[in-house]
Structure formats: C-alpha cells, structure tokens
Amino acid sequence: MKENFKDLTYEELNSKYNELTKKYMDLRFKSVLGHIENPLEKRSIRRKIARLKTLIHENDLGIRKV
Secondary structure, eight states, X not given: OOOXXXXXXXXXXXXXXXXXXXXXXXXXXXXXXXXXXXXXXXXXXHHHHHHHHHHHHHHHHTSSOO
C-alpha cells in the first residue's frame, strides 16, 4: 500500500517523518528481541521514510513548493 505524501504540507511531512522513524526504531528493537509479527514491515517503513526525506529535501531546495 503506497501512501501519497505529495499532498502534505512541510510541517506534516516532518511530523510524519518523525512518527515513522520512531516506529521503525521500535520495530528494529522488537526484531532484535525476536518478537516481530511482520518482518517485511521494516522494509516498507524504510521506503516510506526515504520518500518523505526526498520530498522534504526537494522542498528545502525549492524544487517542490508545498
């Protein structure tokens, strides 16, 4: 399921980025302990974080205006 982040404002992008990084770190800790339900969820969250970072960087450079 691909989320559409292009409609979000700059502040919403940053808050979503912080939320997903926290969720990713929690999943990493759970995977070390061996109590993870869906191991592929780490990959999808990592890719969402990359999409968000790209949009935030484009906004910082002035390529994309949100």
